Amino acid sequence: MQKYDYLIVGAGLFGCVFAHEATKKGKKCLVIDKRNHIGGNVYCENIDGINVHKYGAHIFHTNDKAIWDYVNQFASFNNYINSPLSISKGKLYNLPFNMNTFYQLWGIKTPNEAKEIIDKQIKEYGFKTPQNLEEQALSLVGKDIYEALIKEYTEKQWGTKATNLPAFIIKRLPVRYTFNNNYFNDAYQGIPIGGYNKIIDGLLEGIDVKTNVDFFKDKNTLIDSANKIVFTGKIDEFYNYKYGQLEYRSLRFEHEYLKSENFQGNAVVNYNDTNVAHTRIIEHKHFEFGKQKHTVITREYPEKWSLEKEAYYPINNNENQTTYQQYKALSLQENNIIFGGRLAEYKYYDMHQIIASALQKAKQEFSS
Structure with missing residues (x-):
């Protein structure tokens, strides 16, 4: 007999939101992740009082009041405005x-x-x-x-x-004929006070969670532990690359602790020139208006992706889309597996879109 109603593979936003909604419906869930922490790419590490966005800058923004109200259940947001x-x-x-x-x-x-x-x-x-x-x-x-x-x-x-x-x-490039440096047009935006971990912890409260678990190393046993699977990893990997590998761009992050109060005066500064290897520097304290006497910066380097590296941006050209559609057709034949998130759907999502997608999948799952 299965111990869990749902095994959720991946403790990123999609998996955590689905687990939270399933638990509210009285379902028993197990959330696993191959990393040593929960939260996926929104995970923050507190370094000497500064919440460091370990996998790049994450600024929450949405026009959807229902999504805004949803995340505000778990954390209070400041009034940070992204002005890179x-x-x-x-x-x-x-x-x-x-x-x-x-x-x-x-x-x-x-x-x-x-x-x-x-x-x-x-x-x-x-x-x-x-x-x-x-x-x-x-x-x-x-x-x-x-x-x-x-x-x-x-x-x-x-x-x-x-x-x-x-x-x-590039579908469009917004050009504004006003003196307005607010990067997003959304009605609601900000950073959770205390970091994104507060939201993740709130979503997973009372739910069984295991980190450092590689789904593919014990796939059969893990599948047998639950009635249904929610899979948020790479869809091509799930099907053992039957139709070939989907392609991504990867990123590398170099974090540096500095004993100075203020390195660049802004949370995000882009570096355009080819002779500078990184694309941007993030200074994390400015996301929460920190007054510490020290700072932490992160240089972000784009990299060619390989299986050993983290997949960040799907390369949505025609060839990859054709391959993805083959995998998607396979996924639609599954009765007990739900695929969701940017890797499982081979689609770039912002945070509010991921949450909306997970809520929609949960609604479909529990409406009957």
């Missing part, structure tokens, strides 16, 4: 592209002046039917913005020339 800076050829620029950026680029002060320059450059350098990312970007924002703030950063991020990348990677 970008360094290109030794100059600092504000993001997203707005009147501050245009003043820094061209010395202009009015929206009409900025619009005139951008429209002229789009007309001169743009393409009616862009065939790659470079052509798409030039068609959206023109030459100056593209060359200063998009080209080299994107090529570092993806490890190839912008002309080799598909146009659909």
Whole structure:
């Protein structure tokens, strides 16, 4: 007889939300994760009073009040507004592209002046039917913005020339003709006070959890321990790469403790230039307006992915999408396995989208 109603493979946001909802319905769950901690990529490590986002900057933002209310059950949020800076050829620029950026680029002060320059450059350098990312970007924002703030950063991020990348990677590039550095347009945003671990701990309260457990090393025994499986890992790995490997980009993080009070004056600073290996530096204390006499920074390096490395960004080109659809067809034939999350669905999700997806899957599961 099975001990659990659900075995949840992966203690990231999707798995934790599903486990929480299942437990509310009286189901017994076991959550496992191969890492030595819970929380997946939103995990924070407290280093001398600073909550360090171990797997890159996570800023919660949503327009969905129901999702906002959901996460606020578990933690109070501060009023952090994401206003990244970008360094290109030794100059600092504000993001997203707005009147501050245009003043820094061209010395202009009015929206009409900025619009005139951008429209002229789009007309001169743009393409009616862009065939790659470079052509798409030039068609959206023109030459100056593209060359200063998009080209080299994107090529570092993806490890190839912008002309080799598909146009659909950049569906739109928001251009604002106001002096507004708020990166997100969402009505609700902030950082949980005390870090994301508070939310994860709240979601998993009273639920059996095991870390340092590799599902694939004891797959049959683990499957036999529950009536149903919720799988949030790589879908191709689940099916033993039957149709080949899906591709990803990976990241490497270098954390550094500094005995100075303030390293860069901002939580996130992007580094565009190719001759700088990292794409950005995160200074974690600024997420929670820390006043400590020390600081912790993280340099983020994009890397070519391999099976030994963590998969971060799916490479959603046509070839990978075709392969994923084959795996998805297999998953739809399963009666006792629920696939969810960015790895299982081969899709990039923001945090609010992951939570919404998990809530929807739980609703479907428990509506009958």
